[in-house]
Amino acid sequence: DIQMTQSPSSLSASVGDRVTITCRASQSISSYLNWYQQKPGKAPKLLIYAASSLQSGVPSRFSGSGSGTDFTLTISSLQPEDFATYYCQQSYSTSMYTFGQGTKLEIK
Amino acid sequence: EVQLVESGGGLVKPGGSLRLSCAASGFTFSSYSMNWVRQAPGKGLEWVSSISSSSSYIYYADSVKGRFTISRDNAKNSLYLQMNSLRAEDTAVYYCARDQRAARPAAEGVIYYYYYMDVWGKGTTVTVSS
Numbered sequence: 072d073i074q075m076t077q078s079p080s081s082l083s084a085s086v087g088d089r090v091t092i093t094c095r096a097s098q099s100i101s102s103y104l105n106w107y108q109q110k111p112g113k114a115p116k117l118l119i120y121a122a123s124s125l126q127s128g129v130p131s132r133f134s135g136s137g138s139g140t141d142f143t144l145t146i147s148s149l150q151p152e153d154f155a156t157y158y159c160q161q162s163y164s165t166s167m168y169t170f171g172q173g174t175k176l177e178i179k
Numbered sequence: 180e181v182q183l184v185e186s187g188g189g190l191v192k193p194g195g196s197l198r199l200s201c202a203a204s205g206f207t208f209s210s211y212s213m214n215w216v217r218q219a220p221g222k223g224l225e226w227v228s229s230i231s232s233s234s235s236y237i238y239y240a241d242s243v244k245g246r247f248t249i250s251r252d253n254a255k256n257s258l259y260l261q262m263n264s265l266r267a268e269d270t271a272v273y274y275c276a277r278d279q280r281a282a283r284p285a286a287e288g289v290i291y292y293y294y295y296m297d298v299w300g301k302g303t304t305v306t307v308s309s
Contacts (some may be wrong), residue, residue: 107224120293120295
């Protein structure tokens with residue numbers, strides 16, 4: 072099974088900050104990496120697919136990069152609505168998708 | 180509007196069974212693979228099962244293999260999850276999610292397909308407790 076590890080598990084930041092969340096795969100997954108945002112009591116929302124492609128309707132302050140085993144999600148200037156939990160997910164193994172454990176982004 | 184609506188959750192005793200449904204609308208359901216993803220209280224997301232558009236390919240997480248069965252009825256635009264031998268650790272919100280794919284051409288005419296879950300339902304809650 073492919074394990075996904077996110078860091079940090081939690082992060083405090085202020086509005087306007089630049090924030091980076093990291094996701095590492097236990098083996099190479101090329102660019103088969105997606106990022107989701109989840110707010111309390113809500114379903115996850117797709118932000119980035121194929122490591123760096125921005126989903127339609129997602130603000131351009133979100134960006135993704137990486138390939139192989141190391142990936143990052145960057146928010147260039149935090150907005151109040153960005154405080155949420157973020158998950159990475161690999162789709163390299165289509166017979167067994169796996170998610171990272173999540174990164175909770177909190178207001179400082 | 181593209182929409183997924185889950186139903187069928189509830190309270191069940193350990194060892195019991197439950198069948199979840201997911202009603203799809205606003206898109207050609209029969210053209211997409213579908214997934215079930217769950218989230219235990221206060222925990223992260225866990226992929227549970229996937230089914231291809233024609234039900235030819237079906238996959239399960241190890242944690243539910245042999246106990247859960249995914250199925251679909253394309254004529255009814257519906258996805259199902261039959262859950263048997265339920266355990267306390269199956270307590271979670273269960274989401275259905277559409278599997279989308281994006282094609283990217285590479286060198287020498289090769290095309291790579293990237294998969295992601297682009298549409299999610301609001302979830303249905305399953306509680307396993309005596």
